[in-house]
Amino acid sequence: MSTTDRPDASAPAASDVAARLRGADFLRLVAAPTGDALAAAGLLARAVEGPYQATVAAFPADAERATGADCTVGLGLETGDVAVTDAPVSRLAFAVADALGGADPWLALAGTVAAGAEPGGVPLEAADTERRPGLAVPTADPVDGLAHTALAHGSFSGDREAAAAVLDAADSGTDEDTRRKRASLVALAVAEESTPRGATAVERLLRPHAGGPFRTAGGYADVLDALARTRPGLGVALAAGAGDREAAIEAWRVHGRRAHATLVAATTARYDGVFVAQCEPGDPDHDPPLGTVARLLAEFRSPEPVVLAVADGRAAAHAADGVDAGRVTAAAAEAVGGTAAGTPRAARARFRADTTEFAVAFREAL
Known part of the structure; x- marks a missing residue:
């Protein structure tokens, strides 16, 4: 571990x-x-x-x-x-x-x-950037950015029309005023349907550090995280300075759509201390991005401090402060003959046991 x-x-x-x-x-x-x-x-x-x-x-x-x-x-x-x-x-x-x-x-x-x-620190000083009003997305089109971002989850997620509906009321004169209103509308949309943690978690999407190869630091982060989980070869090339930017943006869009669709379709159950989501692939050619799903559930939907997202032979856990997701996931994996890795905040496992058996082992380890 x-x-x-x-x-x-x-x-x-x-x-x-x-x-x-x-x-x-x-x-x-x-x-x-x-x-x-x-x-x-x-x-x-x-x-x-x-x-x-x-x-x-x-x-x-x-x-x-x-x-x-x-x-x-x-x-x-x-x-x-x-x-x-x-x-x-x-x-x-x-x-x-x-x-x-x-x-x-x-x-x-x-x-x-x-x-x-x-x-913060030296990187922030060297980048010579300041926070500005608006959304931390990697695209010039805010509707495209809001629909596909994995920095937040709301009614707008994975749906361009719904994202446009949220942002339509934002046109209010100057660019800065418009960006500020967009951020406010998104924060309000999240607050209306999220858990209290969501009000804090959504801040990563708001008032971005502007600049860089993907328009904002948050947008760049979202792209890197998507590639690391779904297109690692492209991600390595991009991080090393040689990747295809347009291919990276399209992979980011696909990752966002899959993550939000998987979250919405998941079968969930609440237990003492843990929120379990049984996830279906949706796309038979691609595994669901469980790590992203677990984080989004933990930040925006779960009433419990720990989320476990499981699918065939795989699991991802995400925990709030005070709970060690890495320790619990490792104990559960060991109990069913699997393997695990991660951190106290986010961990992953693979196993040959039934998903229900792993979920039970996870709850017992917790």
């Missing part, structure tokens, strides 16, 4: 990691399937001078392969010669890249937002 976010976790110093990377003839970067870890991989890939290989792996066992690398760095994952697991991992990766001679502040800001943290 990763020790990300744990108070007793010992994070490696940026200078120590930089020294290891300088001495590597061939570097391997292994990122967890999150926007934060993907951003960290991109920061390091852009900073190193020698050859490297970058991959995304959901579990440490998936990262075990024979390569010629003489140094492997795990990002958000307990694997390799160096494991960077204190979230946001992109924050330390920025410091390492800076020590190596060059770091992209926008990539660091996006990783920080993807981790659910507030941007």
Whole structure:
């Protein structure tokens, strides 16, 4: 299990990691399937001078392969010669890249937002950005952005017509006034149908840090998180500075539609301390994005502090402060002969048992 976010976790110093990377003839970067870890991989890939290989792996066992690398760095994952697991991992990766001679502040800001943290420090200063009114989306069209964002969930999610209906009343003269009103209308729409946590969670979508390759730091974060979970190859290329922006935006749209559709169609049950969502694929050719579904349910729908989203042989958990999702998920996976990885806030598992059996084991571990 990763020790990300744990108070007793010992994070490696940026200078120590930089020294290891300088001495590597061939570097391997292994990122967890999150926007934060993907951003960290991109920061390091852009900073190193020698050859490297970058991959995304959901579990440490998936990262075990024979390569010629003489140094492997795990990002958000307990694997390799160096494991960077204190979230946001992109924050330390920025410091390492800076020590190596060059770091992209926008990539660091996006990783920080993807981790659910507030941007700050040197990356924010280097990006020379300020918060402005409006929505943190990666597209010029706010309707497109609102319909497909995974930074919030509401009646507008996954539906362009519904998103347009929310925003139609926002035209009020100046661009700044219009952006401010759009944000207010979205916040109101979320508040009307969300749990109290949603009023706080929606703030990631509002008053964005403007700029960067995807218009806002939040929009960039949303794209990276979508790619990490559904198109990791494209995500690695994009984070390393060579990906197709339009392909990334389309993958982000698809991820948003699938996540929101899966959430709406899920069969849910409330237990003491945990909200369980049984998810169907919807699209037989693609697995439902359980990690995103679990987070959205936890932030905007669940009356309980922990959400467990399960589908055939897979599960994702998301927890509020005070509950260790990583520990509970690992215990449940062990009970049914599966495997798990993640952090106290968000974890994932795979198993061969029935989904109901895993859900029962999860509740018992909780």
